[in-house]
Amino acid sequence: MIGHLSHLKRLEAESIHIMREVAAEFSRPVMLYSIGKDSSVMLRLAQKAFYPAKPPFPLLHIDTTYKFREMTDFRDRICAELGFKLIVHKPREAKEQGVNPFRFGTQKCCALLKTKSLLDALAEGAFEAAIGGARRDEEKSRAKERVYSFRDVHGQWDPKNQRPEPWNLFNGRVDKGESIRVFPLSNWTELDIWEYIALEKIPVVPLYFAQEREMLVRGEHLIPFFADVPLLPGERPQPVLSRYRSLGCRFCTGAVRSTATTVPEIVQELKDVRWSERQNRIIDLDQEGSMELKKREGYF
Amino acid sequence: METELLRFTTAGSVDDGKSTLIGRLLHDSNAVYEDQLDSVRKVSRDGIDLALLTDGLRAEREQGITIDVAYRYFSTPRRKFIIADTPGHEEYTRNMATGASTADLALVLLDARKGVLTQTRRHACIAWLLGIRHIVFVINKMDAVGYSQEVFDNICGDLGSLSRRLEGCTFHYIPVSALAGDNVVRSSSNMPWFRGCNLLEYLETVQIEDTASIPDFRLPVQYVIRNGGDFRAYAGQIAAGSVREGDEVMILPSRQITRVRTICALDENLKLAHAPMSVALCLDGQFDVSRGCMLASPLRPPEVADHVRATLIWMGEEPLRLRHPYLVKHTSQRVCAQVSQIDSVLDVDMLAEHPAASLRMNEIGTVQLETHLPLFFDAYKKSRGTGSFVLIDPITNRTVAAGMLSGVAQTIPSAIDKPLQSGVTVWFTGLSSAGKSTISQSVYERLWAMGYKVEHLDGDVVRRHLSKDLGFTQEDRNENVRRIGFVADLLAKNGVVVLVSMISPYRAIRDELRSKIESFIEVYVNAPLAVCEQRDVKGLYSKARAGLLPRFTGVSDPYEPPLHSEIECRTDRETLAESVAKVIEYLEAHFQAPSHPGILGREQAADVAAVAAGEMER
Secondary structure, X not given: OOOOOOHHHHHHHHHHHHHHHHHHHOOOEEEEOOOOHXXXXXXXXXXXXXXXXXXXXXXXEEOOOOOOHHHHHHHHHHHHXXXXXXXXXXXXXXXXXXXXXXXXXXXXXXHHXXXXXXXXXXXXXXXXXXXXXXXXXXXXXXHHOOOEEEEOOOOOOOOOOOOOOOOOOOOOOOOOOOEEEEOOOOOOOHHHHHHHHHHHOOOOOHHHOOEEEEEEEEOOEEEEOOOOOOOOOOOOOEEEEEEOXXXXXXXXXXXXXXXXXXXXXXXXXXXHOOOOHHHHEOHHHOOOOHHHHHHHHOOO | OOOEEEEXXXXXXXXXXXXXXXXXXXXXXXXXXXXXXXXXXXXOOOOOOHHHHOOOXXXXXXXXXXXXXXXXXXXXOXXXXXXXXXXXXXXXXXXXXXXHHOOXXXXXXXXXXXXXXXXXXXXXXXXHHOOOXXXXXXXXXXXXXXXXXXXXXXXXXXXXXXXXXXXXXXXXXXXXXXXXXXXXXXXXXXXXOOOOOOHHHHHHHOOOOOOOEXXXXXXXXXXXXXOOOOOEEEEEEOOEOEEEOOOEEEEEOOOEEEEEEEEOOOOOXXXXXXXXXXXXXXXXXXXXXXXXXXXXXXXXXXXXXXXXXXXXXXXXXXXXXXXXXXXXXXXXXXXXXXXXXXXXEEEOOOOEEEOOOOOOOOOEEEEEEEEEEEEEEOOOOOEHHHHEEEEEOOOOOOEEEEEEEEEEOOOOOOOOOOOOOXXXXXXXXXXXXXXXXXXXXXXXXXXXXHOOOEEEEEHHHHHHOOOOOOOOOHHHHHHHHHHHHHHHHHHHHOXXXXXXXXXXXXXXXXXXXXXXXXXXXXXXXXXXXXXHHHHOOOOHHHHHHOOOOOOOEOOOXXXXXXXXXXXXXXXXXXXXXXXXXXXXXXXXXXXXXXXXXXXXXXXXXXXXXHOOOOOXXX
8 A cells, every 4th residue: 555644635625626626616706714723724725626727616704894903914914825715704784783792682783794794795606616724623503514504595504404415525506596615624623723823834814823912811711801891890901912713703702821932832832722712702602502503694 | 743533423211311421522522611611501490401502403402303414613632523423213214324324433322221222233234334343332321230240241242243244343342331430431440350551542443444545546527627828737636536637537438648757746746645634636638528528547447337236215295206316416427317226125123135126315226327427436345435436306396315326237137127118120122212210200209208218220430330340242241130139129128129131132131130030110211213213312322323322222233122011101102201100000900009208218318319320221
């Protein structure tokens, strides 16, 4: 038997296969780009899949306008360096109505700024296939997600009506208005992502690395301090040595105490950690099964 | 970082404690985070219900069942594991098949109190069918039988007969208690009589040799990378074998042979690539290679066939329909196909095969499949990647079956495939330019539209192929007629209406055919020589008159008209429609109409058109 592939190389081969399948079978695919570590891995995989050409699909960023400054800076720099086509979609209507998590609650804010915005952007571009960086290990309802996730004309997911997906044979046939969400990183875990970032020396947003940051300390949670975050009575920001484990909107992304300033240190930290990455996502804590409900409405 | 990957699937009946086992495996190998445990603790009735770690969907928690295949991940310093967790209730076949399709090993759970159930047999059998060659029988709930060695030994004994029937498979037996944690991640002090390793130790150390992958190179072309100019790289995931720079490869379907110039990769200087890597190859020379083609070892290429045998696991709500159009997705190819025959359905409980008229959801059967373009494949047992396919319903877009190819189909019809209609040979004879081909082509189209299996043998076309070696002497002409008569008779015996259009000028040989062929109808396509000569569709009469074509029928060789033809078409007096109607009416009056719309013949019609410009009959 010639050759032996490490688990990371196997995952890489599988993801590249999925991306090429999308490029070959759909006339209008798009790749969702969220700037986070998973998206960074996706960019590298897309680069490899179509090398020496550029990926035959644009990137789409749903910019809720509540993203960290470091994230948008990183996005613009990386896309320019790679020469990838980038579409940035901002939720005009919801912003005009002043949607924010403090007045509307995190669920509604998320539904309007992310889910609706995403559906609008996909409809505007008439995209039939949207590649996303979701992983099955992230959350329980994601564990049952297909690699090709069929969505009806409203972009909704029906867990009881999924297409069987044996081997690596994906069925991408859709009628007008229907679409497929594609998850090339389905079988990757958070640790795989960081080990691959280390192996491939992939650039990531500096927010992932520990440094002293101004935080509001609320029990277990570290809430990043910005001028527009409403303070509790008597509350003051304090410098905390911390990093972000997953990145979303700055109001809804908590930091974790950490001393990891390099990728290998992050890999080591993950091997010891006892808390999941979504623990710092404030939205998923709202209710048991909230991710499943959001996905049914059209979220990734 | 060089950890190995092991993919395994789990199966067990409802209440065998499968979710608890997986929960235990994840929990005890520290793959569960505190906040995940917290959310489970909140909904557990007492203590912590490990099964809830894996029940992902609300409906599942409400009904206490698992609906769909779920994927779980954990790792130890030695190995990384992907679990395909499949539910045990009635829809298990399709889910189990999906889970098993990518797995190297299967855990089959049993309840020690219940012993070997029908479902145990089914689970092991499905895993084996999907190509899994390592099955671990996990005898759970040992705590409920007092950790009894006798119970364990009896169950292992009962499983013996089953395991002997699943050829090429290795079996392993472990007594555990998922609830108490015995022999899952930690070896149990409650069962000192058990000398084997615990489940996790076994999963970490079992040697998985790639049994389902031949060493011969196979690269289904998925995508063609262009980058300006003549640059082409053929991208895909290597399904089997390996390839080096400079290796010869065969391109399918064209069977051209060329060399690999480079293996094209970002930041890497790859000289060798092997399965299951995703690669892009640049070839020496310019070839027409696109998605759906395959690059393969020229010494041991795959099978190429459009009529294949396969095992189907039916997953659609609607049962399988014979001769119904489906789409096959096989490697990177998507082609139209139909199931022409169901050989048998598998009784998974008894491991026996029975005849069947259809396949319903969760049934497994062996079938014959006809595809509109040839597939390049290997038997599934030799290569999962090039031996597997799915069937898609082109109307609903649903995936209705998973399929495993076993070989090229026998072309001899079996007893089940009784002709749907009685066959007949319709022999059009007459002078050149009398209108034989025109009438028979129209009759062909009418019969085809009516659903008959029909074939057209045109004298001009046959002269280019079957009778290429023959000239125009009387013996050669007679030999030509005999050959065509033989082919027509074979087809007619298989229920085909065969239309033969050829001059066949000699009466004696036509009468010889009539005596040999069971259903023989002679159609005399009659027009006076002067009319035919005036038409001279192919310009042959003028050549013959100029002496350029010796032995030309009607000019320099005789034509002997039939004395007792069943039908006569006077093409100088009738319209084409009238002539065609005569033939159709005769056939309808004397032969059984098809009970099914037939589908054979369409491609052949195209063939006839394609070679129409061949050597002409005289």
